Amino acid sequence: MKVTSQSIVRRGRDIPFSELDDELLAIDAQAGYCYSLNESAGRVWSLISVPIEVSEICARLRLEYVVDEATCLTEVLGLLQGLAEAGLVQVGDAPAL
Secondary structure, X not given: OOOOOOOEEEEOOOOOOEEEOOEEXXXXXXXXXXXXXXXXXXXXXXXXXXXXXXXXXXXXXXXHOOOOHHHHHHXXXXXXXHHHHOOOEEEEOOOOO
């Protein structure tokens, strides 16, 4: 599923990450992968511990980091799409109001 700014995302499965300097590292022995998240990607990982809309993730990140809206959205969408393709993130549509 394609991740958009209106998508609701959350962790798909809980892989234990450990802090190492400014990064989060995890080894998924079952899948045979090692994941490394830098500080800002690690912050996204912490925000998606509960279901959250992508646009809300960007709004929160923009309060914490110096980044413009377009750049933040592009980077977050790319990160979340990659995590979704790896099976680490569940993606759903925003509920209709």
